Amino acid sequence: MNERSFLNIRAFNRKHMSIISKSQIKRSALVKATINLVNNNGFHAAPMSKIAKTAGISPGTIHLYFENKQDMINQVYIEVKAAYTRFAFKDYKASFSVAEGFENIWKNIAEFKLKEVEEAMFLSQCDNTPMVDEASRQEGLKHLRPLLDLWERGQKEGIIKPVSPYLLYAFSIYPIAFMMNTQQQQHLKLTPEQINEAYNMAWNSIKN
Amino acid sequence: MNERSFLNIRAFNRKHMSIISKSQIKRSALVKATINLVNNNGFHAAPMSKIAKTAGISPGTIHLYFENKQDMINQVYIEVKAAYTRFAFKDYKASFSVAEGFENIWKNIAEFKLKEVEEAMFLSQCDNTPMVDEASRQEGLKHLRPLLDLWERGQKEGIIKPVSPYLLYAFSIYPIAFMMNTQQQQHLKLTPEQINEAYNMAWNSIKN
DNA sequence: AAATAATGAATGAACGTTCATTTTTGAACA
DNA sequence: TGTTCAAAAATGAACGTTCATTCATTATTT
Numbered sequence: 001m002n003e004r005s006f007l008n009i010r011a012f013n014r015k016h017m018s019i020i021s022k023s024q025i026k027r028s029a030l031v032k033a034t035i036n037l038v039n040n041n042g043f044h045a046a047p048m049s050k051i052a053k054t055a056g057i058s059p060g061t062i063h064l065y066f067e068n069k070q071d072m073i074n075q076v077y078i079e080v081k082a083a084y085t086r087f088a089f090k091d092y093k094a095s096f097s098v099a100e101g102f103e104n105i106w107k108n109i110a111e112f113k114l115k116e117v118e119e120a121m122f123l124s125q126c127d128n129t130p131m132v133d134e135a136s137r138q139e140g141l142k143h144l145r146p147l148l149d150l151w152e153r154g155q156k157e158g159i160i161k162p163v164s165p166y167l168l169y170a171f172s173i174y175p176i177a178f179m180m181n182t183q184q185q186q187h188l189k190l191t192p193e194q195i196n197e198a199y200n201m202a203w204n205s206i207k208n
Numbered sequence: 209m210n211e212r213s214f215l216n217i218r219a220f221n222r223k224h225m226s227i228i229s230k231s232q233i234k235r236s237a238l239v240k241a242t243i244n245l246v247n248n249n250g251f252h253a254a255p256m257s258k259i260a261k262t263a264g265i266s267p268g269t270i271h272l273y274f275e276n277k278q279d280m281i282n283q284v285y286i287e288v289k290a291a292y293t294r295f296a297f298k299d300y301k302a303s304f305s306v307a308e309g310f311e312n313i314w315k316n317i318a319e320f321k322l323k324e325v326e327e328a329m330f331l332s333q334c335d336n337t338p339m340v341d342e343a344s345r346q347e348g349l350k351h352l353r354p355l356l357d358l359w360e361r362g363q364k365e366g367i368i369k370p371v372s373p374y375l376l377y378a379f380s381i382y383p384i385a386f387m388m389n390t391q392q393q394q395h396l397k398l399t400p401e402q403i404n405e406a407y408n409m410a411w412n413s414i415k416n
Numbered sequence: 417a418a419a420t421a422a423t424g425a426a427t428g429a430a431c432g433t434t435c436a437t438t439t440t441t442g443a444a445c446a
Numbered sequence: 447t448g449t450t451c452a453a454a455a456a457t458g459a460a461c462g463t464t465c466a467t468t469c470a471t472t473a474t475t476t
Contacts, residue, residue, distance in 0.1 A: 170390075234456095
């Protein structure tokens with residue numbers, strides 16, 4: 001075991017103890033503070049001292065939860081990405097038709113990106129900069145499988161355009177991030193009608 | 209005049225002298241180095257000293273061209289954004305039909321994003337972080353007018369979906385940035401056929 | 417009272433910026 | 447063409463600040 005083994009024990013406890021420990025509270029306060037400060041000032045202007053202060057924690061304490069700043073960013077990224085994909089596939093059933101399944105997933109993602117703005121903005125920043133390392137980026141990508149499988153099925157059924165999944169993602173899912181950005185910068189809130197219009201645009205771009 | 213007036217004189221010379229001055233060479237070396245280092249390491253890991261070294265220039269010299277690091281980033285952003293929009297509208301004529309005009313602009317933007325990868329990646333990073341200040345962001349947005357006008361015309365003609373221009377942008381232009389990202393990360397090059405498929409997806413999402 | 421968690425002042429490295437000094441430039445003159 | 451010299455440009459060591467990280471000490475929990 002390496003010098004981080006005690007952290008793993010803590011992680012073990014977090015997973016298998018049903019009580020919410022104090023350390024869990026502090027950790028999630030740190031995660032929240034990190035997301036908040038990185039969103040508002042960028043990674044380069046989110047010093048550990050400020051993150052600690054925002055979380056109501058001493059600077060030194062951060063290093064009980066994370067090895068260093070880079071490790072913290074990586075872990076936060078992976079956690080938020082996991083929450084994002086979990087949300088994306090909630091209520092999803094493999095028995096859905098391709099069209100049903102896609103609408104379900106798309107609207108979940110839209111709901112996440114337009115409502116959990118803090119998390120979504122953080123992800124957008126991480127995905128467009130060298131902030132997080134390649135390994136964490138790969139890790140974050142894992143949980144998207146069900147969507148890729150759905151598209152593959154759709155292509156076999158002749159419902160979905162026979163193009164690279166990257167293109168499908170680029171034209172149907174990725175635009176939601178832009179919608180979130182403008183909604184945030186323009187201080188407006190998209191109406192359900194607008195979201196439905198957006199969904200139709202997404203579907204029109206990938207349907208055969 | 210403020211303490212930067214001598215810079216303005218330099219800027220005047222740059223604009224009105226046909227010779228390429230040495231200072232112009234150094235400035236553009238700085239701009240190139242900035243783009244390169246920010247792309248590879250992010251803003252927070254692109255120190256002035258490294259930028260200077262990459263540009264073959266002494267650290268102190270940077271401040272003859274830019275007030276400070278923030279000013280440098282802002283200026284580089286505005287310049288690259290201007291180059292981007294200039295490229296986007298090359299060969300564009302107001303006499304084009306809406307469909308012709310859109311295809312022209314879309315393919316220009318795709319060409320820029322997929323070939324001038326360094327510049328495009330830099331823009332993508334700036335557009336998704338608080339790296340550049342709000343004023344510079346607004347400045348960079350100015351030159352997109354012709355596309356918005358085209359869409360408005362298309363909507364009057366009933367060719368383009370009657371939705372917010374932000375949605376039109378999100379689903380037709382923004383995806384190109386994702387295409388660039390994956391092309392870069394996957395070390396592959398999109399074929400002309402794939403680009404055409406992508407264009408069709410863009411058009412399908414915004415056409416009525 | 418032993419074990420665990422948290423503290424925060426201290427440390428050293430790294431950064432952006434400054435400015436006294438050196439180098440380069442180019443117009444004027446021989 | 448070659449020389450001079452004041453102005454302009456460039457240099458890079460030095461400065462003050464900020465940052466991530468450490469660890470001896472204190473507080474809390476069990």
